[in-house]
Amino acid sequence: MTSVAGTRAAAPPRLARWPRLGRAALGRGLVTAYLSLIVLIPIAALVAKSTGGGLDAFWTSLTSPLAVSALKLILVVSVIVVVINVITGTAIAWVLVRDSFPGKRILNSVIDLPFALPTVVAGITLLALYGTASPVGIDVAFTRAAVVLALLFVTLPFVVRSVQPVLLELDREMEEAAASLGAGPLTTFRRVILPNLTPAILAGAALAFARAMGEFGSLVLLSGNLPKTQVPSLLIFAQIESGNTTGAAALSVTLLLIALVVLLLIGRLTHWSLRHAR
């Protein structure tokens, strides 16, 4: 089966024949150097900065009222967004796989638009419809509802795209068997279909959660730079602008740790789903 986090079922182990040893060592060195220069050394510098003033300073800046309220806000909003995504994402995946109607193919390719659209454009897009000059009379600009809306927009594809392939490969005979044994549609869904989808739903939810925690571009315009809508990424940006890089680094490392935990979780989940989907 095709799984979500970019990994597929592992191929059988092959002989390490190509490229040959010397070249492989060189390649390994180059790849490691590139990854270090681009990703690892900058992150090391960030971690060093955050703990440069000692753990006390780290803790003090992390427990400042602004940082605490930003972290609380993003956790609550991300959970709301993920729950909505789980429901709507599964429903959309279902419609895209099991239903058929004119325009379905277009709808299917539009799902990826939030991945392709620049985040600042996503923010402007939502402001155009749900902002101060809203033509439909819904104005959520500069409120917490706007934060939820923006995060729903940017995380839309995750659950849909992880559930869709599983649903495509799901054996329909199981459902027919359940139905012929007298189960209603709801019971069939809850007892037969849902257990099969759960690993994919969870994996998509974890990816959406990680994305929501760090989102910045779509929020800069929608949040209106107010304390009540200041999520950690916005606070970090404000702290950099005002020269408080130590505080920004402490909050960044905290976000990074949360992301790593989520990333590990995704790994476990895909592993688990690969073993259980058979």
Added chain:
Amino acid sequence: MPASRTASRLGLRFFAVGYLSMLLLIPVGMIFYRAFEHGAGAAWAAVTTPEALHAFYLTILIAAIAVSANTIFGVGCALLLVRTKFRGKALINAAIDLPFAISPVVIGLSLYLLYGREGWFGGWLLDNGIQVLFSLPGMVLATIFVSLPFVVREVVPVLHEIGDEQEQAAQTLGANWWQTFRRITLPAIRWGVAYGVVLATARALGEFGAVAVVSGRVVGQTETAPLWVWREFGQFNLTGAYTASLVLAMLAIGTLLAMNAFKRKEA
């Protein structure tokens, strides 16, 4: 029973289409309307100012450099991960996914700290007359960081799928590694590479948070198209902001079309 089935199916379809319309289709459609609200002439004039044109030029230049670097790295790294065995492979695998999990602002901050005057590299580089922060190199580094995983992640599964029998046959027949790569491996993975390049390009063209931190946002110099959109919107030049957004949205829609085309070729 069949009647309620049809009803629930229609209900679900209505819900899915309605949700996507409210969240995605109508808002994106609004961009078209807002951009041309004051006529095509006004829209054209707003995005052809020297500053706007420079912003688009800079965005394209940075994306071209970053995606080229990540394509070469991505193919090499994927070959290494799939075709060889070595210690620390899991570590490299995890490091490749990091950019997906880190907030763009955090990426920007880490480069800001590393290449600032007080940073590990910044002081030495500045003493030798190399300015990374608030100039092109820093913006390129930030863009490479955020778009790093795409090519690797698209090529790895393709390499797994094609196996290495043909490569081994080529080598048995006397082909060297470059001939094997160019004649056997590259043609087999080309649609995977193309797919990864498209995704990386979309990400690079739209990058905002990381570049906002490292660029210093000097108008007409280190301002990319997304940053230009942000500033114009803040200054209530709405026609300009919406028109530039429309251009970027069209690029995104082009990306989707390319993705669909490549997906079909791959299958």
